[in-house]
Amino acid sequence: MNFIEAASDHYNYWIAVIVMMIGLYGVIAKRNIVKQAISLGLFQTGIFLLYISMAVVFTPDGKMGEAPVKHSERLAADVLSVAGPVYDNPLPHVLMLTAIVVSVSILAVALAIIVNIKRCYGTVEEDEILDIEAQGLLDGPDTKSNREKAGALV
Amino acid sequence: MIDSIPALMVVLPLMAGVITVFTGKGDKPWAWATAITGIVFAMSIALLAEVTAHGPVTYNFGNWPSQYGIAYTIDAMNGFVLFVVSLIAAVTTYYSRLSVKDEIPNDRLHIFYALWLLTICGLLGITITGDTFNVYVLLEISSLTLYALIAMGYRRDRRALTASLRYVILGSVGASFLLLGIGYLMMITGTLNMVDMHDRLQVLIHNDEYSRTIMVAYAFLLVGLSLKLALFPLHMWLPNAYTYAPSAVTGLVAATATKVAVYMTIRFLFGIFGRDFSFGAVESSDVLLTCAGLGVLYTGIQAARQNNVKSVLAWSSLGQIGYIVIGFSLNNENGLTGSVVHILNHALIKGGMFLALGCVAYRLGGTRLTHLKGLGRKMPWTMAAFTAGGLGLIGFPLTGGFIGKWYIGLGALDAGNWLILVVIMLGSLLAVIYVFRVVYAIYFGEAEPDSVHATEAPASMVVCTWILIGMSLVCGLWSEWSVDLAANAAKAMLAGFGGAH
Amino acid sequence: MKNMEDQVVLRVFSKIMIPFIIIFGFYVITHGELGPGGGFQGGVILASAFILYGLVFGKDQLAEAAPPRVVEGLAAFGVLLYSGVGAWCLLAGGNFLDYSYIIPPAEGAVIPHLDGGAEIWGMILVEYGVGITVCTVMITVYNMITEEAEA
């Protein structure tokens, strides 16, 4: 299989992989935790793209399939037993609806934790957080005086 | 009603968790959660008995055929894990009353217990389900609620927040890898049902079709699951998360979350891909053994260097996960039996020890080594439980921890892998060091001014601790029943999916 | 947020828009069987009406229109409605979430309601469960993320 053929067959998957990897790079490389949470969202969206690409179908004469919403023609075709239009597969769509919901839930929880980190550490930069932790100043409970001390360090 | 037990196992904690939001203040949420987890535990026993007596059980949701809808399939393997999870859930929930009141703002107890029950629902669901995408959704339920529960440790130590955030990031990446793997498999098999996927995959593997896609799917599933079960190089999220979580949460998580991930790994490797592929076509055995073996040694050393006792136990958990992974990577019956029985014993031991530390935290507000000094005289029962658990961690004969290691060792002998035996020995030696370092402080240390006024923890907490530790001792002394169950499970897994072949 | 209360155009325009957004939200939930949409999308649209109200008129006004306790209770109620439908089917004799048992079957029928009427009822109820939860959780999320920085 030569490269051109592979690329024309799978370019959609490849772009999905590229988008995923941009997100993953952000998760690993970025030191700002808000940015990490957003990058995580990009990563997951890439996966959604992969799944949705899976559902697409072309007819033999080169047309794109139709959205998996049955029209009355389809029903008529069933009754008359003529070949109706070709439809995309709805199953990946369903799965991705669920996954989108999950991803926004993760974003919400991550941001809730980040807001608390900002309160307690006074910063949202990972290396500064690590500095503060390395100094052992956070070994205490979450109190106002402790919070102010952490904030003063930044 | 007995027919509906598979569904109720998961649906009951879900509905009960949601109802908890309405239960109001005080002890009511706790009482409600305790009742529910008790019922779930009873149901898990009934289910395990049914599965042991009559073979696998299938439950189709909405009465759709399992290949089209979602089905639960319970065999000897996940029946056993369900039993472990619901046992730990029941005990830790009963234990949690005072500890949680102490560590969580009291106006949010109902929300805490709602999340708690949803976590349990997720963990049970992952174990019981027969649908790969359902695994992902339930994994996210249990993880999401755990993120929040762990983060709530920030009232006592603010590092809980960063620990929790790291868990969010790595846990989500792991789950996403899982989703990717499932996507690749779905693309070439066209199905999500585990049994169906297994059948289709075997045909594909046999015909050598889509081999690269299957390989990559396998790799991503394995990496994702390894992240979730905290296999050695991917363990970074675990120690701090366990250390800074509220005591009761640590007890629940440490005993169940990674065990469920281990179960999923076994299910994917043996059940879906089949052992011929997992340990034949791809040489995952060597990779897994190397990671787990190095992990056992590295985490043992780390555990011996920690000053917070919770952190010692967290690192030791990683080592014990290493043993479990070694067991099933040996790909023979003894090894797998050892893994499965160690899932039970380690859950009991580690759960019990974390609960004991919860008692200490309740009395002293912390679990650093200095807190525990000289506590042997002040809190005799709690510390006795801790010590007994510690012996189990070492794998002292006649304790529960010994049985698993024994069978894993037998498996290593069967596989002719002497190096693994050496690793197990060295790991136990390290365990001796880190356990006795703490035990020495408990019985021979001079009490710090902090702990002069400490007294024995409340009876309800000590009793729960002792239930788990006592069960682990019982499993060590009378090991037949647990080993029989585990051997059944191992046979079922080695035979392919659900033992139906 | 304070400044927004002086913006007459915003206030008047959003007051006009909000009822339409709410109607559209319900339309999307109910119409999910026929076209794109469903409980989740409709729920988000419904929530956006409340969030718009909160943005323009302030959090206190929003708390008056949608008291946080009620909102949180409804969030739990949505999931209960969903799982309750499932449990109802279970009690009626089917498996969990077998909608054909929503309307109790005739005596001795092996599989009831094959015409799909009961299925439609089940799906609509379930979609409303999703919609209620999504809408109220989104409002809660908005409430919580805009909680004062320092208490």
Next chain:
Amino acid sequence: MLNLLVIDGVLLFLVTITALAVIEMRNLFAVTMLTGVYSLLMAAVWTNMHAVDVAFTEAAVGAGISTILILGTLVHVGVKERRREKSLNLSALLIVTLTGGALIYGTLDMPAFGDPEAPVQTHRFQKLFDQNVGKVPVTDTHHVEAVAHGAEQHGGEQHGAHEDEFHGHVYNTVTSLLADYRSFDTMFETAVILSAGLSMIMLLRRRSDEEIEAATQRTERVDPDTIKTERMDPKTTQTVRVDSPPGSDSSGADKKLAAEIAEAVDSAEQIQHDAPEETDKGDQV
């Protein structure tokens, strides 16, 4: 087909560029806006691929709720990302390249994009789409043998399954799958949303109503946690725990205690500062 593919290609190109910009921009406010743009572009891609429900959801969630969420967070954490790291993190790039390479390697064997003969389009798809799967009689669901492997042996159908007359009653097959065939998944999806909401309440609600009331009555606020979880003086810890649940009392004693505790914590921190080897060596990544 060609024009659709061209639109697809252009949109995907834009998506990739936007994703890069999201990662590289340093002003978090701009990043938030770009995330919204990214979501809308994604929604367009999915509309183009006929995933209308998904596109609808992505537009509502990605461009709507997520944006509000991130903006709300930015109010708390500020909009500037500090420049500490190098512009390119090589080890991260290596990991990403390897992972991406593996994924692309895996796609090489896949069915081509849009292949109607792909397993996902042929295996079990038609019955789901036509909504004539047929239910298993309830008496058969618990039978122990034969279900697991009955499928292939019984001509792809579980034995005893009845032909369904539910045929075509729901036009939107996505809904029928979501709310009926896989409704059990959707139930947990709803539960995920609920747990996210509950987690937010758990983590972000500052005080209960009563506490806020009590707090406004005091001249100077004393954090109830200070009293409850301080660790230098166990005697006070216990008496406070027994006698006064947090937030219920307000007196001079509170303030005095808090001052003492602050001092004690100070000294403790001083000690730890002087002797860093005493501090916890939790793994820090």
